[in-house]
Amino acid sequence: MLNVLKNRFEQGCKTSTYPKENIRLLPRYRGRPKINPDAPPDVAAACATACPQEAIDPAAKTIDMGRCVFCGTCERISRSRFVAFTQDFSIAVAEKEHLITAGDIPDLAAHSRQHFKKLFGRSLQLRQVSAAGCNACEADLNVLATPFFDLARFGINFVASPRHADGIVVTGPISRNMKTALLQTYEATPEPRAVIAVGSCALTGGPFRGSPEITEGLDTLLPVDLFIPGCPPHPMTNLHALLTFFK
């Protein structure tokens, strides 16, 4: 017992003060991309060519955050003259077209569904379905239950059955072999239900796009309410998205 108390004392209270106070992530974190509209066309074209995810449209000067894996190759190639990744982790959107951006992301709160806020604002129970996720998105959703993020203090929990859930959170590029199980889980969730796509794979197929074994975007199968980009999204991105969209 004494050991338990000693450890408790050593560990201290680690729960973050977010959202009362904002959090600064480490300097190398790559969040919301910002595009310089005045960048020379050849620099933009070089970025588009180098992008492994074909996320950059050099003519429109936009980047598709759904495809982007936030590797920072474009930022490096353009020496930040075309794309620069900011420290801003608030990058979730409610409409798929908002993923394509020149750096300004529409306010998520303004696009949230009012009936969801009314129904789930005080209690939101979610069922997670990993559909060929690599376990990075899953891990950074799981981490929301740890003391630092402590998702439960906001009345949000991950539950064991879709029958108990208000919505599903889908990760992964939805392999052919997981499609039916995913759709059945969705059907088993009582209406009204929210569908949340987490990570570049669930948004667009991510690094696996082009494989005949996967689906290029959850929105081709189900109506998606909330798109959370990243590879994986930082836990703060997930937390911001859930709080802003539902609270």
Add this chain to the structure above:
Amino acid sequence: MTMEFKTISNGEAIPIESIPHLPFDEFSAQATAIVSGGGKVVQFFAFKIDGAVRLMAVLRTDALLAASCDSPESYPALTAQCSPFHMFEREIAEQYGIRPEGHPWLKMVRYHANCRDVDDVFGNDYSEDIPGKYDYYSVAGDEIHEVAVGPVHAGVIEPGHFRFNCIGERVLNLEIQLGYQHRGVENLLLKADSRRLPFIAENIAGDTSVGHSLCHAQAMEALAGIRTDDGSRIIRTIGLELERIANHVGDLGALSGDVAFLPPANYCGRMRGDFLNMSLLLCGNRFGKGLVRPGGVRFPMDDDNRRDLTARISELKPQVKHVFALLFNSPSVRSRFERCGAVSRSDAETLGLVGPAGRACGIAYDVRRCFPTEQYGRLDIPENAESTGDVWARAKVRVDEVMQSIEIIESLLSNPVETEIVDVSENRMAPDSFVVTLNEAWRGELSHCLLTDSSGGILRYKVKDPSFHNWNGLSMSLRNTGISDFPLNNKSYNLSYCGFDL
């Protein structure tokens, strides 16, 4: 004169034609003799070359050995005489439609059509949903019942199907049927643009991003004749060790949670995050994605980073130590860990268990010591073998490894690290060549094997995650174990679904 398996080196590219190409009977006889004599299978796969199908085996004793043979359409299964080939022959049957006659457990591995458009060995119609004609093992008799779990599980975890045959609470057999995560990784690696390859590799298993990207990078470097500098080798080693620590700490917390001892469960969950943040500090991604690339690393470590990392490690080290002590000195935890899900050493050898799962059964093998890459040749990697093969041993091995990895990182951080960073590199790979890379990822021996064609393109890309060996260990642990101890045993292995399913 009989040709024999050739001794090869980890991460060294050699011409395909220098690998002994044996008649099938001789190949089979030598391979089974090596493995029956204590050798292990690192890779065993089929590939197409000049319109024909060949089999390639990479085995290990004290050395790495390779040989190939022409593949018959069907052949007497090696598994019939020598169990460690079991999973590999099933995989060959599924991927290439080649039937191993007399295989005692010939079932699908992942559920997909073979790449040659020949008759399916399993008689499946792949337009139908998984599991197709999967023949589940079942037990008959009074009071026998079956429990089916998954693919969608209760927690935030990857999908897979588990079928328990039980008598009362006691599990007689656990069958693990996977394939739900299959993304077609090996085929995608063949057809994707070269700039995408490191991205696909690091996402084979996101909790092993550094391990997989390291295996990939070393293979590309060997084929392209690129030498990496000292600094990048140090940073890669730190990346791989951070990955090991974060996963082990997280799993030890989950083990504590599974026996309802909540303080360490919470502390470990938080500390795991702190270790993930060290990867974020290094490369901007908590899972080390984007750190390792062919030719080196994408991020330097300047003195500020080095000091910051050192300070973070020094702050966490005593906390980690104390939480582990709290966990291991609690009688209620020990009574649940000890003798739970024990696997004997001989079973572990037969199954070919690797990594902490193997070391918990007394198999000291560790790639970092036996076939060192990166900075490991200059480090002293202790033998962590335990003998009891139970949950306690698997937890103990991981605790030891966390503390050792912390010390490894501390020692690597003691001197300035200078490196030339790399980004996108156009690598011209040697034609008609072969390379196999092995690294000790946190779950054990991870291996990539590449063959190039006559123009230096990729002819075959074979990936083997340690989970490919170890899932059968989990099944073995559940024999005669209470079904309520499944979560505890499962966490003690914490195997990869996507690494297995590819």
